[in-house]
Amino acid sequence: MAIYKPPPSRWRLALATGIAGLIIGLGVGAFLLGQSDPNPTEVIGSVRTELSGVAGVLEVLEVEYTESVRDGDVVSETEYDGAVAALTRAQARFAEARPTLLALDREKVQDIDGQFDELRELIADHASADEVSEAIRELTSALDDLP
Numbered sequence: 001m002a003i004y005k006p007p008p009s010r011w012r013l014a015l016a017t018g019i020a021g022l023i024i025g026l027g028v029g030a031f032l033l034g035q036s037d038p039n040p041t042e043v044i045g046s047v048r049t050e051l052s053g054v055a056g057v058l059e060v061l062e063v064e065y066t067e068s069v070r071d072g073d074v075v076s077e078t079e080y081d082g083a084v085a086a087l088t089r090a091q092a093r094f095a096e097a098r099p100t101l102l103a104l105d106r107e108k109v110q111d112i113d114g115q116f117d118e119l120r121e122l123i124a125d126h127a128s129a130d131e132v133s134e135a136i137r138e139l140t141s142a143l144d145d146l147p
Helices: 010-034 040-068 077-104 106-124 129-144
Strands: none
Touching: 040 077, 040 129, 077 106, 106 129
């Protein structure tokens, strides 16, 4: 004699899955509703702090570059590498604030992106320290004009 066990009903699994999904959805929804919107003043303050940091790194870049290049030749590889690294750090810090700034003034942000690219080209071409300093001043001024 064979013993036959009927398959379990699938409605229980479907019901259990539906209830679990509902509970998880309600929990996530309650969590998200409990979150407050960011304070615009705090966001702008954070962005200003980041932009101030970018300007500080650009100052370091200017000093390092001035000490490293003379008449189109790299006279100190260490300082030149420091200038290139400072430019990379400045762009990375700007990138952190960029999403918020794009929402505020896309045109200015794109202009600053172009100024960073121009500065990178000047450094790669071993331009005069005066040219690099002028590009840094213009970039710093553009950063100051942001919110």
